[in-house]
Amino acid sequence: MNSTQISHKPGFTLVEVIIVLSIIALSFPILFSTLFVVTRQQVSTNRLTDVKQQGDAVMNYLTTQIRNNAIQIQTFNGVNWVSACEGASAGVEEITNSTTPIYGSISFLNGETQSDSIFKVAKGQLCRQTRPDAPADIDTTLCEEALTNRSVVVSDLLIQCINVDTTTSPFVEISFVLTGAKGEAAGVDSSTMNFSTKVQLRRKTQAL
């Protein structure tokens, strides 16, 4: 007669399996929701860092250019480009307003080369372009020289001149709003910043 060998391998009972699954079901949501919050926070901070870096860069560029090289600021009177920002009388003159929109011109002298430029918002980018014959010729879908990249959206661009008196060089005020371009998403904080500065012209602008 052959002997009988019994190999006893106990498995999990149904109750044990249910308990394990319950513990996993409780702990995973905690883990993943925490991971979600951390990721969203990092995304918010990265976006805002980008917004601030680009805003500071644009401010630095415009401030340096206007302070050191601006020789003429002009507005369009419907027929011609005429001088503005000459400090003749105290007050504020609007040069450029992307909301209205109004476009003014700033002439820069780099060495012996003079360039007449306008600043505009084209498809959310802050752009510099050669001044056309009239503001009506400005194409807001084209960007000759982009000062910001597509990861941010520029709005409310305002350039205006603050005349103090006849003896003080005028100030040029620049302000705009930058927003992270990817828009709002669940759990991501808004990444919008205001930027504004004033530049005192080093040399009084020249009349045309």
Add this chain to the structure above:
Amino acid sequence: MQPKTIHFRPGLSLVETMIFVAIVSVVFVTIISSMVGTSRIAKSDFHRLYATRYADDAIEWLRFSSSRGWQTFWNKIPSQSTETEYCMNINLGLADEFEIDEGAIIRPITSGSACEYRGMVMASANPPLPTVGPQIFRRTVKFTTTNITEPVKVTVTVSWQDSTKSPSVTSTTILSP
């Protein structure tokens, strides 16, 4: 007749189970706490970016005010200013006049008028600037000066309320006649 062979594999003992659960718990808690810590740092960096911008904004505005007319600027700084902290909780419009007290653009912080953690809100900004960012900041400024021919030291502090502490960003500059 050969003897029966029975392979008996016992399960985990209570002690083994407890050790396993303890190890898993420690790992789990460590992961969660490090994530929470990372999130807190990221949040703090997020607020610090805004705070730095607000501090720069105030310095810019004060620089403009002093460039616009040194005599006028200096006259508006009270003589006891080294001891006084002023509240600047507004979006600074570029055309705004530099005022202490009267225009309430910069007002002294006294016992009766605390400088609230309410963020930079629109006031007399011209043109009005949109209110953006978390409304948890407060901005204060201190002036240090001796006489009109000497430079004025300006210290701008932006602080905000975090969950447990009140971090701040300080920016200092010298405005010269």
